[in-house]
Amino acid sequence: MPELPEVEVVRRGLETAVSGRTIAAIRVLDSRVLQRHPGGADDFATAGAGRTIQAPRRRGKYLWLPFADGDALVAHLGMSGQFRVDDAGQPLPTHCRVVFEFADGGPQLRYVDQRMFGRLWLSADGAEGPVELAHIAADLFDPLLDRNALVATIRSRTSGIKRVLLNQEIVSGIGNIYADEALWAAKLHYETAAHRLSPSRVHQVLDAATTVMTAALAEGGTSFDALYVNVNGSSGYFGRSLTVYGRADLPCLRCGRPLVREPFMNRSSYRCPRCQPPSGVVGR
DNA sequence: ACTATATCCTGTATGC
């Protein structure tokens, strides 16, 4: 699922494919993708035409395409959103929801989304940072991130550490996969109360998250089930490198004990029962 | 202010 590294791969692909190009027309094939656009689908298509795209930017899992006039197109890929760049003559992919045509007649930009959790919208004056993203915290790759302040914020929370890592208002970009990978690397149980962690332990798990996401980015992102692809339609290879996520019953790569999958927040958490035992759990 | 849970959405896999 697209987390920070996957979104960054998409951002880089868009930077090459659409920077400097002017949108000629937008075709909306499924308006649900635009339910976050204030004027709805028709307004999105009308208002988006004629805009010239500048270098795409990202915070956490959000992308935005700044326009030369100061507005922006904001995108969140949800679980299964993809941007594809294809020649107009190519057949539309299954689940294609929005098509962007360009004034230069070159390849189209297509937004594809099977599970329909992704959203696109136009943000007035959003080029330097959409106001709708004001609540999204800096991510671990942000040069302006205040790491010590982040550690203090994390340590002020009583929730389990994984909930805190997944809270995009505290630190953005981390999703279920990289949270589990970071917690395994830091040998922490996901329910360990954040306020019971020492500053160095919090630094350790943040360092682990940074390391695993850096490695994933270098391999073009994680592809777990082919729903995530770059703008060319090819998958990342990092799925081969995951140490715990999706490896229930397989041996821990550190100690050999079978890994476990447990229900967590209507999804799953994976951990090693020996390396990541319950300790300092919320409510205990 | 903080915490926790339900909800949205659809294709695939699994069980009976």
Added chain:
DNA sequence: TGCATACAGGATATAG
């Protein structure tokens, strides 16, 4: 073969 259920999970609304 067909039907039902579980599962994937990010962000938000809502309840506590």
